[in-house]
């Protein structure tokens with residue numbers, strides 16, 4: 462069963478169409494929802510939670526219709542909102558226990574789960590201090606903990622790395638990956654920082670002005686654009702010589718400046734062909750490295766080239 466499914470989902474505000482006939486299916490694992498500011502990510506999340514009604518079209522979350530089963534969905538789903546919304550004068554521990562009870566857990570179970578999830582997100586003794594004194598990174602962890610306290614089947618994380626410095630961002634992304642891989646909870650995580658999602662996501666959905674630009678496995682993004690950068694030495698025209706030999710061998714190879722050649726990876730034999738031809742030509746292999754385009758490049762190419770939704 463799809464975790465999330467939308468059909469013709471549209472949301473119009475008086476001045477703007479935030480979602481425009483969105484058809485997308487999201488499964489288990491970690492899915493990155495990418496888009497520039499204003500692309501419609503937060504609007505999609507709020508509709509999926511049953512907090513904001515769609516203008517037209519439909520959506521289901523874990524098989525439940527968002528239009529009629531918002532309450533049921535919110536019991537099964539954890540939500541980490543984008544903006545700072547934590548009360549300053551309450552401790553993380555008290556807040557998460559309270560929200561656990563609001564999600565239906567008895568007091569004792571809420572306390573036990575709170576202790577577990579705060580440990581998982583890396584909040585130790587400070588959990589008993591008022592949240593007002595926390596750093597941004599600690600506040601983000603509290604927001605993540607409250608999304609997990611009721612043991613949801615799916616979590617919706619809206620810009621969890623917002624406002625974090627690089628080290629805190631890495632820690633948060635590690636947590637997101639662990640939620641998906643180790644705890645088996647489906648994750649939909651949004652970001653406008655495209656590069657970070659390829660590290661943690663199994664699947665990437667790209668939104669552009671409320672429309673679906675692309676939805677595919679992360680490996681497909683990388684695989685479809687994978688190439689090798691090869692550097693050879695031994696004679697002045699070494700690069701040219703190897704480039705021609707690679708083309709003669711049926712590979713797509715092109716000069717990449719000086720003694721550098723870029724070769725498209727055709728299959729698992731490509732590296733062996735490069736190595737053998739270099740040896741046959743009596744050249745020295747200086748380096749052979751992966752040259753993946755990043756999701757960011759694919760996104761840019763897509764927008765510039767007007768790629769049709771898939």
Ligand SMILES: Nc1ncnc2c1ncn2[C@@H]1O[C@H](COP(=O)(O)OP(=O)(O)OP(=O)(O)O)[C@@H](O)[C@H]1O
Nearest residue numbers: 474475477479496497498499500501502503504505
């Ligand atoms: N309540 C609202 N009333 C009017 N317009 C809104 C409302 N909420 C969102 N919008 C508009 O809808 C569009 C999509 O906004 P949304 O917040 O979903 O984008 P986003 O991709 O989450 O961007 P961000 O990362 O900046 O939050 C934007 O143009 C925004 O200004």
